[in-house]
Amino acid sequence: DATSRVQSRNGDHILFVKKKESRVTLLLVYVDDMIVTGDDEEEIFKLKVLLTAEFDLKDLGKLKYFLGIEIARSSSGLVLNQRKYTLDLLEETGKLGCRPASTPLDIGHKLSLRDGELLCEEAKGRHQRLVGKLIYLTLTRPDITFAVNVLSQFMHAPTDTHLKA
Structure with a gap:
């Protein structure tokens, strides 16, 4: 043992x-x-x-929900999703009624440190918390990982352009 x-x-x-x-x-x-x-x-x-x-x-x-992750059982195994977590995040950011995009980040658009105006401390904190929540969402949504990784590179000095991305 x-x-x-x-x-x-x-x-x-x-x-x-x-x-x-x-x-x-x-x-x-x-x-x-x-x-x-x-x-x-x-x-x-x-x-x-x-x-x-x-x-x-x-x-x-049997475990059904833990830390924002829903667990469903089927004959082939477990299915994990973050549907409620995602809906709560969309509501929190005012994006609940928006149509989904086929790509989570505009193709060819490059973000840099010099894009836009620096966010005030309060907005910076909100942006950092949002990116943190998006990082957690990548557990069940690997398709957004690249876009979230790009945004996370500007956590120390986010701008209004980064927030809109």
Whole structure:
């Protein structure tokens, strides 16, 4: 048996991994939420009993939604999407009714540090949070990764042109 622990740098999440022969059990703790999963049903049951004895826990059953990611099960496996997260992001930015673009960034358009006027500190913070949310969205939308990567290059000094892109 081998058990390992991976902790984030800022301490907001911890992942415990237990391997027993070819089977694995995972415990992910994020702030005050946790996920217990793996392919060893007996070990998962034991872990839940142990955790319930120590903490006031509520078992919500099969995972359906976690940190903005929706989980759907099918006969061929799991499907992950961020539909609600995306709709919330579109609403937050006033883009909810907009038509989707075939490419997330205008082809041939080059952004540079000198484009446009620097954003004020408040707008800069909003822009940085938006780009951070877009980076998180790339977990299930790899098609926007290039465009988000381009925008993230200007996080330290965003301009109104970067915001419009």
